[in-house]
Amino acid sequence: MKRAILLLPVLAGVFVLPVFGGTPDVKIVSVPRSAALAEAAVRLDLDLLAEIEGRVLIAASPSDLRKLAECGLQIVDESVLFAPSSPPASSVYSFSPIGAYHTYRELADDLAALQIQYPDLARVVTIGTSLENRPILALKVSDNPGLDEDEPAVLFLGCHHAREWISVEVPFLFGRRLLEQYASDPAVRRLVDEAEIWIVPMVNPDGHDYSVRVYRYWRKNRRAGEGGLFGVDLNRNYGKAWGCDDEGSSPDPASDVYRGPASFSEPETRAVRDLILSRRFGALISFHSYSQLLLYPWGYTTLPALQESLLKSLGTRLTDLMRAVNGRDYVCAQAGAALYLTNGDTTDWAYAATGMPAYTIELPPLDILGGGFFNREEDIDPIFQENLPAMLALVDWVIAHPDPEPDPADPPRRSGRKKNPPGPGIIRR
Amino acid sequence: MKRRPRKLFLILIGLIPAAVLPLPGQFHPGQYTDEAPFRTWNSFPYAGAAAAGRGHTVFAWATDASSTSANPALLLTLPKATVALGGSFQWATAMRYGPVNSGLLIASSPIGGSSFTGDHAVVSLRAGRFAFAAGVFLSEIYDRPGAEVYDNENQARLYTIRFTQTGLLRTFHLAAAFQLSPRLGLGAGVNAAAGRLTMELMEDLRFLGFNFTSAKSSSLKGLSINGGIFWDISPSLRAALTFRSPFTLEAGTETVDRYAAPEAGTEIIIRGESADSFKRPLAVGAGFSIRHSDRFRTALDVAWTRWSSYEAVWLGDAPVRDFRDTVRVSAGGEFLSTIRIFRKIVEAPFRFGLIYDPQPPARPRSAYWGIAAGAGLAIDGFRIDLGGLIGTAQDAGDRLTSARISLSCGYAF
Numbered sequence: 011m012k013r014a015i016l017l018l019p020v021l022a023g024v025f026v027l028p029v030f031g032g033t034p035d036v037k038i039v040s041v042p043r044s045a046a047l048a049e050a051a052v053r054l055d056l057d058l059l060a061e062i063e064g065r066v067l068i069a070a071s072p073s074d075l076r077k078l079a080e081c082g083l084q085i086v087d088e089s090v091l092f093a094p095s096s097p098p099a100s101s102v103y104s105f106s107p108i109g110a111y112h113t114y115r116e117l118a119d120d121l122a123a124l125q126i127q128y129p130d131l132a133r134v135v136t137i138g139t140s141l142e143n144r145p146i147l148a149l150k151v152s153d154n155p156g157l158d159e160d161e162p163a164v165l166f167l168g169c170h171h172a173r174e175w176i177s178v179e180v181p182f183l184f185g186r187r188l189l190e191q192y193a194s195d196p197a198v199r200r201l202v203d204e205a206e207i208w209i210v211p212m213v214n215p216d217g218h219d220y221s222v223r224v225y226r227y228w229r230k231n232r233r234a235g236e237g238g239l240f241g242v243d244l245n246r247n248y249g250k251a252w253g254c255d256d257e258g259s260s261p262d263p264a265s266d267v268y269r270g271p272a273s274f275s276e277p278e279t280r281a282v283r284d285l286i287l288s289r290r291f292g293a294l295i296s297f298h299s300y301s302q303l304l305l306y307p308w309g310y311t312t313l314p315a316l317q318e319s320l321l322k323s324l325g326t327r328l329t330d331l332m333r334a335v336n337g338r339d340y341v342c343a344q345a346g347a348a349l350y351l352t353n354g355d356t357t358d359w360a361y362a363a364t365g366m367p368a369y370t371i372e373l374p375p376l377d378i379l380g381g382g383f384f385n386r387e388e389d390i391d392p393i394f395q396e397n398l399p400a401m402l403a404l405v406d407w408v409i410a411h412p413d414p415e416p417d418p419a420d421p422p423r424r425s426g427r428k429k430n431p432p433g434p435g436i437i438r439r
Numbered sequence: 440m441k442r443r444p445r446k447l448f449l450i451l452i453g454l455i456p457a458a459v460l461p462l463p464g465q466f467h468p469g470q471y472t473d474e475a476p477f478r479t480w481n482s483f484p485y486a487g488a489a490a491a492g493r494g495h496t497v498f499a500w501a502t503d504a505s506s507t508s509a510n511p512a513l514l515l516t517l518p519k520a521t522v523a524l525g526g527s528f529q530w531a532t533a534m535r536y537g538p539v540n541s542g543l544l545i546a547s548s549p550i551g552g553s554s555f556t557g558d559h560a561v562v563s564l565r566a567g568r569f570a571f572a573a574g575v576f577l578s579e580i581y582d583r584p585g586a587e588v589y590d591n592e593n594q595a596r597l598y599t600i601r602f603t604q605t606g607l608l609r610t611f612h613l614a615a616a617f618q619l620s621p622r623l624g625l626g627a628g629v630n631a632a633a634g635r636l637t638m639e640l641m642e643d644l645r646f647l648g649f650n651f652t653s654a655k656s657s658s659l660k661g662l663s664i665n666g667g668i669f670w671d672i673s674p675s676l677r678a679a680l681t682f683r684s685p686f687t688l689e690a691g692t693e694t695v696d697r698y699a700a701p702e703a704g705t706e707i708i709i710r711g712e713s714a715d716s717f718k719r720p721l722a723v724g725a726g727f728s729i730r731h732s733d734r735f736r737t738a739l740d741v742a743w744t745r746w747s748s749y750e751a752v753w754l755g756d757a758p759v760r761d762f763r764d765t766v767r768v769s770a771g772g773e774f775l776s777t778i779r780i781f782r783k784i785v786e787a788p789f790r791f792g793l794i795y796d797p798q799p800p801a802r803p804r805s806a807y808w809g810i811a812a813g814a815g816l817a818i819d820g821f822r823i824d825l826g827g828l829i830g831t832a833q834d835a836g837d838r839l840t841s842a843r844i845s846l847s848c849g850y851a852f
Contacts, residue, residue, distance in 0.1 A: 079761070108709060143759070237545070
């Protein structure tokens with residue numbers, strides 16, 4: 011019996027060791043600077059790293075994260091920005107949950123890898139956080155990416171709509187191409203030297219994640235509403251003509267084009283808005299799919315914008331460049347006249363707020379039976395290649411026309427012509 | 440927006456027959472995550488029917504060799520050689536999982552499902568101061584109630600959406616125990632877990648001429664150890680400690696997204712794969728059993744699981760799992776009567792129990808309260824036991840319920 015009792019401490023060790031044996035994984039997170047944070051930092055003995063633009067970076071263990079959350083502090087996981095010094099193996103075309111397409115995590119890793127590989131040309135910037143607390147990441151490509159230079163800026167957006175996976179790839183590949191070609195291509199170097207090129211490949215990371223994990227055809231973000239209804243259509247949530255009718259968007263939370271309770275009610279659209287208003291953006295492309303269209307404002311009415319001729323001529327030039335690559339036709343047209351009415355969309359607001367040419371590109375295929383929101387993996391690169399000259403040309407145009415004139419016109423909400431609502435068989439994009 | 444009738448989104452989900460989609464045990468809002476075991480966030484595999492009937496008290500009281508999954512030391516308290524087999528019928532309701540009540544399909548009330556499962560098959564052998572066991576246990580099930588919505592017009596199917604999720608985790612278990620003294624024993628086991636988790640969502644938009652399928656399949660494997668001691672403090676009082684080590688459940692996941700528009704001749708297949716993992720935490724238990732008389736015995740189990748250290752990597756990403764540590768408490772008892780069958784005296788235990796089973800998700804906090812009952816017969820080394828447990832989720836808001844009826848049989852040589 012004595013021997014048995016002597017064994018007890020050893021046995022106790024067996025139970026205790028696993029409790030203390032592991033080192034918890036530490037994450038780099040950011041928290042807004044506040045009095046609550048200051049109090050928590052002292053009380054919790056937090057490991058504060060730095061402060062950037064009003065947010066404090068913290069090395070936090072899982073335990074710290076729980077305690078910070080209990081303090082009601084808004085935590086953003088910034089670990090992706092502190093990736094290992096060697097770039098991760100490219101997730102594209104290799105070991106990936108969705109083949110050649112990017113998941114959010116892969117996109118974050120690949121953007122971080124680009125920043126590491128091209129530190130003098132690329133910066134990954136968190137422009138906001140999604141409802142589910144995912145950083146909305148932008149890639150800034152410029153010759154001095156760490157500086158806010160007085161250069162014209164161009165913005166390329168992807169994935170407002172979760173299921174439009176190809177719209178992530180085209181802007182991402184554009185950023186990568188600029189960085190890869192900078193040293194060898196004088197034309198690319200000139201564009202990067204003379205402009206700030208901002209790329210936000212995934213405006214809607216939460217919705218995209220849901221489309222990967224659960225439902226491939228999910229469109230909206232992940233706003234939880236009443237009655238088990240989820241999602242706001244981010245491309246109906248911007249502030250120009252928001253909710254001006256129930257045809258270009260819907261007040262019904264069950265609808266795929268639900269516009270939300272107010273304009274800019276969603277953090278994702280606020281992030282894009284704040285980015286646009288913070289700089290001298292001279293043009294914008296928001297990528298969507300499908301239909302092979304290049305659309306310009308207005309979308310909320312069939313009446314033309316004051317700068318219709320500019321929008322159309324520049325747009326036509328871009329579609330000509332796109333057609334020249336693979337022979338694939340993209341139709342350039344006013345959004346409200348060519349497709350269907352859309353109110354609260356990105357390009358209407360951006361054009362109204364800044365006067366910059368703002369385009370929606372509906373990427374291939376042409377129709378639902380050609381794949382709709384599905385694109386073959388082997389089509390990603392050809393689609394990117396045919397959009398590349400237009401994207402480069404738009405940056406070049408902005409350098410030549412750095413200061414857009416705001417459009418003073420505010421046309422009436424509706425034109426005289428009644429636009430037919432989409433009938434059966436039409437899927438909104 | 441798909442201009443299919445809006446009612447499709449509001450139709451209550453039809454159920455695929457339970458036989459197709461086996462579904463055990465309790466379910467509550469915290470278990471909506473893809474990898475959540477359907478019955479509960481188990482720390483220890485399913486116990487036999489005798490333990491189930493007394494509220495899953497198993498740390499300090501072994502009726503058959505299935506107790507080795509919780510405390511291998513108790514093998515020393517069994518007859519020299521035993522065999523135990525067990526299975527169960529399980530039923531539960533679920534409210535939110537996969538596409539159900541997460542944005543795509545709406546169910547206005549919890550959805551139920553049921554299943555028959557095999558729970559364990561174990562042999563044990565005791566020789567001198569040693570005892571050994573080998574067996575296979577059902578550790579977890581990942582099934583969900585099937586969900587299907589369709590729309591017909593003029594007896595023609597225009598639209599169908601269907602979601603299925605199935606899966607299970609088996610544990611292959613080897614254990615050895617050593618009698619340190621007449622009143623003290625210890626044991627340890629090695630557990631090799633292997634299983635599969637599959638989910639598929641199919642949507643057929645026949646009225647538009649296309650359909651698509653998203654399928655995900657993960658093969659699971661992991662290795663853990665468990666162990667325990669018991670100490671007979673007095674002839675009527677036994678105390679026990681148990682643990683199961685933390686371990687990583689590795690998951691190799693393959694995905695296939697397929698689009699087809701047959702009449703247009705379009706087919707697009709996107710294949711993917713990811714190396715996922717689920718870090719399961721340490722679990723520690725303490726138990727007591729008290730023999731009040733030759734016919735009446737009670738037990739108390741307390742199990743602490745360090746769920747706050749749980750981590751998941753699923754489809755290449757690390758989703759947020761805001762888990763808290765849990766303390767599960769169960770108590771139960773057994774009254775042993777004897778009856779005469781065919782001129783033979785047969786032992787007939789009657790059992791009862793209570794269980795408080797908090798679930799790890801911190802929000803919403805929820806816990807299961809359950810009551811258990813059971814009975815058995817034992818004659819000439821052969822025994823058969825029946826145990827039942829019914830529980831209701833508290834604080835979760837959906838009044839989810841579950842029930843499990845277990846049947847075990849065994850023979851002691």
